[in-house]
Amino acid sequence: MRRARRQHGRGAFDFIEEATHLLRTAPAATLAVYYAGTVPFILGLLYYWTDMSRSPFANQHLAEAALGVGALFLWMKFWQAIFARRVRAQIAAEPPPRLHFRRALNIFLTQTIVQPPGLFIIPLVLVPVIPFAWVYAFFQNATALADGDDSSLSRLCKKSWKQAVLWPRQNNLALAIMLAFAFCVFLNWATVCIMLPGLLKMLLGIESAFSKSPLAMLNTTFFAGMFGLTYLSVDPVLKTIYALRCFTARRCKRART
Amino acid sequence: MPSFVHQRCFNHAGSEAAARCPECRRFFCRECITEHDDRVLCAACLKKLARRPLARRFAFAQIFHLALCAFGVLMAWFFFFLIGEGLSKMPDSFHEGTLWQVHWIDKE
Numbered sequence: 614m615r616r617a618r619r620q621h622g623r624g625a626f627d628f629i630e631e632a633t634h635l636l637r638t639a640p641a642a643t644l645a646v647y648y649a650g651t652v653p654f655i656l657g658l659l660y661y662w663t664d665m666s667r668s669p670f671a672n673q674h675l676a677e678a679a680l681g682v683g684a685l686f687l688w689m690k691f692w693q694a695i696f697a698r699r700v701r702a703q704i705a706a707e708p709p710p711r712l713h714f715r716r717a718l719n720i721f722l723t724q725t726i727v728q729p730p731g732l733f734i735i736p737l738v739l740v741p742v743i744p745f746a747w748v749y750a751f752f753q754n755a756t757a758l759a760d761g762d763d764s765s766l767s768r769l770c771k772k773s774w775k776q777a778v779l780w781p782r783q784n785n786l787a788l789a790i791m792l793a794f795a796f797c798v799f800l801n802w803a804t805v806c807i808m809l810p811g812l813l814k815m816l817l818g819i820e821s822a823f824s825k826s827p828l829a830m831l832n833t834t835f836f837a838g839m840f841g842l843t844y845l846s847v848d849p850v851l852k853t854i855y856a857l858r859c860f861t862a863r864r865c866k867r868a869r870t
Numbered sequence: 871m872p873s874f875v876h877q878r879c880f881n882h883a884g885s886e887a888a889a890r891c892p893e894c895r896r897f898f899c900r901e902c903i904t905e906h907d908d909r910v911l912c913a914a915c916l917k918k919l920a921r922r923p924l925a926r927r928f929a930f931a932q933i934f935h936l937a938l939c940a941f942g943v944l945m946a947w948f949f950f951f952l953i954g955e956g957l958s959k960m961p962d963s964f965h966e967g968t969l970w971q972v973h974w975i976d977k978e
Binding site: 661662665666667671672675676678679680682683684686687722725726727728729730732733765766832833834 | 931935938939941942943945946947948949950951953954955957958960964965966
């Protein structure tokens with residue numbers, strides 16, 4: 614029993630439950646750290662999306678706008694790594710770690726190197742489906758394990774990959790559950806946002822183009838917005854799951870040695 | 871040429887010199903010298919020798935990391951550039967969601 618548990622890890626549901634509990638009990642500052650990075654990126658991406666899909670002059674400033682969104686992406690990844698660091702401290706029942714300039718710079722540089730390839734690799738591995746969980750876990754672990762110490766980049770990559778291939782059944786199952794959960798969250802947000810103009814008209818008498826024709830809302834910007842809201846709702850849980858996985862794996866390794 | 875018999879260790883005045891460091895040309899006792907690459911060196915010179923390639927390696931690593939960072943920024947930029955270009959090339963009917971409302975049955 615114990616051996617099987619060591620091989621497959623704890624149940625995926627246990628991890629999700631514990632991660633959700635951790636997030637619920639996390640101090641507001643931890644969540645603020647996460648959203649300080651992610652909200653600007655989502656807003657920037659939505660603006661970029663709308664601009665590129667609507668503006669006739671979009672091509673004239675495409676390169677600058679793409680650079681801006683790229684910078685916001687790196688900004689988000691930096692803050693997500695800080696968030697994961699705080700979550701790890703919370704799991705270990707330690708006070709939130711202090712962030713020095715040098716450490717912050719190290720984290721930022723590491724994330725700048727490791728995360729951008731994921732933008733191409735993750736959609737690519739979605740095609741053959743099978744390696745997705747491992748590759749996705751690798752990039753999540755690279756966020757969860759980034760500590761900003763002077764250890765080399767290759768060490769972080771090695772550690773991230775080692776943790777990614779650990780307990781594959783648990784990893785795959787947790788991702789499948791979270792995907793189903795994300796779909797439900799997406800439907801929830803979409804329903805709320807489609808009903809909102811009708812509710813505004815009914816309760817406050819505010820008439821708009823969308824209250825006259827709710828189907829007019831179904832454009833690509835709306836779907837991008839819903840994806841953004843879903844990401845903001847689900848991703849903190851995912852990040853916490855991977856921080857928890859990394860912490861548990863380390864604890865198991867220490868217990869064995 | 872000064873003989874070892876009359877020399878004292880540079881670090882320990884009470885100890886007799888046992889060797890002369892070929893790098894700094896000072897005399898040292900047995901405790902203060904060590905062998906490195908078939909040469910007898912003092913601790914300070916050995917430290918300097920060990921630091922030199924490390925510093926060079928560190929400088930190289932820093933340059934390499936900065937190059938990787940620049941590549942990462944370029945990659946992020948290129949990804950969003952491709953997305954932006956794809957979005958701007960799509961027809962308006964797709965963005966408005968009217969693409970699927972073509973009444974092909976009526977046309978027939």
